[in-house]
Amino acid sequence: MPASLSLPLLKRLPPGLWTTLAWSAAAVQPIVEYVVTPPGRAYxxxxxxxxLDSPAARALLAVAFVLVLAGGAVLRRRTSTAYALVIAGTVASTVAWRQDEIPPLQFLAVDLALCYIAAVRSRRNSLAAAAGALGVLACYFLLRLLAGDDSGIAPEPFLALTVAVAWLIGNSVYQARAHTEELYARAAAQAVTAERLRIAREMHDTVAHNIGIIALQAGAAARVVETQPARAREAMLTVEKAGRETLSGLRRMLGALRQADPDQDQEGTGEDHGRARASLQPAAGLSDVERLAETATAAGVRVEVCWQGRRRPLPADIDLAAFRIVQESVTNAVRHSGAASCRVRVDYRADELAVEVSDRGKGGGTSTDSGYGLIGMRERAALLHGDFTAGPRPGGGFLVLARLPIPAMTEAEEKAGAR
Incomplete structure (x- = not known):
C-alpha cells in the first residue's frame, strides 16, 4: 500500500526538481564529507x-548552485536554456574545486536533464543537447592531454556512455508517446469515418425511401386528381404520412448528433426532456416490415411478406440492419424494377437471419452497382460479419440476399427483448 500511494507523488514531481536534487546531492556530499566534518582518515x-578556503572559490560554488537551481526551475518551459544552465553550473563547480575533470555523480544531473529533453523535444533538438554534453567532456579530455596529465583512468569515455544511455532512454519515451498519439489520432479518424458512413446509410435508407414514395404518390395524384378525386386524396394522404415520417427521422437523427453528452438531457425540463429521450429511441426494425409493405403496395408495387422460422427478439443492430436492407431493396423495386410485385422472405434460423427480396422486373442494377443503396446494404452486412449478395436473377428480375449471424441470447435477454 505505501508503494502504491507514493508512485503518484513521484510522477507529480517536475523533472527540474529531480535534476536539481541530483546535482545538489552530488555537490553537497564532498563539502560535508571533506570540509565540514572533523579531519579523519578519509581524504x-x-x-x-x-x-574552498578562498572567497573566490566559495563565490564560484555559490554561482554554480544558482545556475543549476535556475536551470531546474525553467527546465519544463525553456528546456534548451535550462540545459545550458545545468552544464554551466556543473563546469563552475569543478572550477571552484580546481578539478580537471567532472565527477561522474556531478554529471548525473546533466544526464537527467538530457533524458527529459530527449523525451519531450524533437530528435534534432535532443541530439544537439547530447552533442553539447559530449563537447564539454571532449574539452576536459583535450585540456588534460594538452597539460600532459596522464594519471589515472579518464572518466570522459564513461560519462559519454551515460550521455548516450540517457539520450536513448529519453528518445524511447518520445517515440512511445508519438506512437501512442498516432494511434489515438488514427482511432479518432476511423471513428469519425465510421460515424459518417453510419449517418450516410441512415440518411439514404430513411430519406431516400420516403422521398421516393412521396414522388411516386404525388405523380399518381397529379394524374388522377380530375378523374379520380378519391384516389388522388388517398395518394396525398400517403404523401403526408411519408413526409411526416421523413421529418421525424431527420429530427431523431439530428437529435442524436447534437446529443454530445447524455448528461445534457438533464438541462431540459419536463416535456422537452421526455421528447428528447423518446427521439433517440431505435426508429425501426423487422416489426415495421408489414407497414413498409403496405406503403409500397399503395405506391403501386404489391409486396408479399413471408416469415419463416420462429420469430424471436433480435439484437438491436441486427434488427435495424435487416429492416434497412429490406427497406432499400423494396425501394429499389418500386423505383427501378418496373415490376408489379416483389417478394420479401425473412427466415429466422438457428444461428443466422436470412433476408431475401426478389422481383420479376427488368433488374435495375448489377452486383457491382456503384449506387449508394447497394453499398450501404453491403456495409451493414459486413459490419455484422454477415454475407450480402445482389444481382439480376437468371430468369429475370433482381435478387437481394443477406445473411446476418445471430449471437446466442440467454433466456433473460430474450424475455427482455420481448418486453
Missing amino acids: SLDFPRDG
Whole structure:
C-alpha cells in the first residue's frame, strides 16, 4: 500500500526538481564529507579540505548552485536554456574545486536533464543537447592531454556512455508517446469515418425511401386528381404520412448528433426532456416490415411478406440492419424494377437471419452497382460479419440476399427483448 500511494507523488514531481536534487546531492556530499566534518582518515585529492578556503572559490560554488537551481526551475518551459544552465553550473563547480575533470555523480544531473529533453523535444533538438554534453567532456579530455596529465583512468569515455544511455532512454519515451498519439489520432479518424458512413446509410435508407414514395404518390395524384378525386386524396394522404415520417427521422437523427453528452438531457425540463429521450429511441426494425409493405403496395408495387422460422427478439443492430436492407431493396423495386410485385422472405434460423427480396422486373442494377443503396446494404452486412449478395436473377428480375449471424441470447435477454 505505501508503494502504491507514493508512485503518484513521484510522477507529480517536475523533472527540474529531480535534476536539481541530483546535482545538489552530488555537490553537497564532498563539502560535508571533506570540509565540514572533523579531519579523519578519509581524504580526497579531487575535493581537498582547503579547496574552498578562498572567497573566490566559495563565490564560484555559490554561482554554480544558482545556475543549476535556475536551470531546474525553467527546465519544463525553456528546456534548451535550462540545459545550458545545468552544464554551466556543473563546469563552475569543478572550477571552484580546481578539478580537471567532472565527477561522474556531478554529471548525473546533466544526464537527467538530457533524458527529459530527449523525451519531450524533437530528435534534432535532443541530439544537439547530447552533442553539447559530449563537447564539454571532449574539452576536459583535450585540456588534460594538452597539460600532459596522464594519471589515472579518464572518466570522459564513461560519462559519454551515460550521455548516450540517457539520450536513448529519453528518445524511447518520445517515440512511445508519438506512437501512442498516432494511434489515438488514427482511432479518432476511423471513428469519425465510421460515424459518417453510419449517418450516410441512415440518411439514404430513411430519406431516400420516403422521398421516393412521396414522388411516386404525388405523380399518381397529379394524374388522377380530375378523374379520380378519391384516389388522388388517398395518394396525398400517403404523401403526408411519408413526409411526416421523413421529418421525424431527420429530427431523431439530428437529435442524436447534437446529443454530445447524455448528461445534457438533464438541462431540459419536463416535456422537452421526455421528447428528447423518446427521439433517440431505435426508429425501426423487422416489426415495421408489414407497414413498409403496405406503403409500397399503395405506391403501386404489391409486396408479399413471408416469415419463416420462429420469430424471436433480435439484437438491436441486427434488427435495424435487416429492416434497412429490406427497406432499400423494396425501394429499389418500386423505383427501378418496373415490376408489379416483389417478394420479401425473412427466415429466422438457428444461428443466422436470412433476408431475401426478389422481383420479376427488368433488374435495375448489377452486383457491382456503384449506387449508394447497394453499398450501404453491403456495409451493414459486413459490419455484422454477415454475407450480402445482389444481382439480376437468371430468369429475370433482381435478387437481394443477406445473411446476418445471430449471437446466442440467454433466456433473460430474450424475455427482455420481448418486453
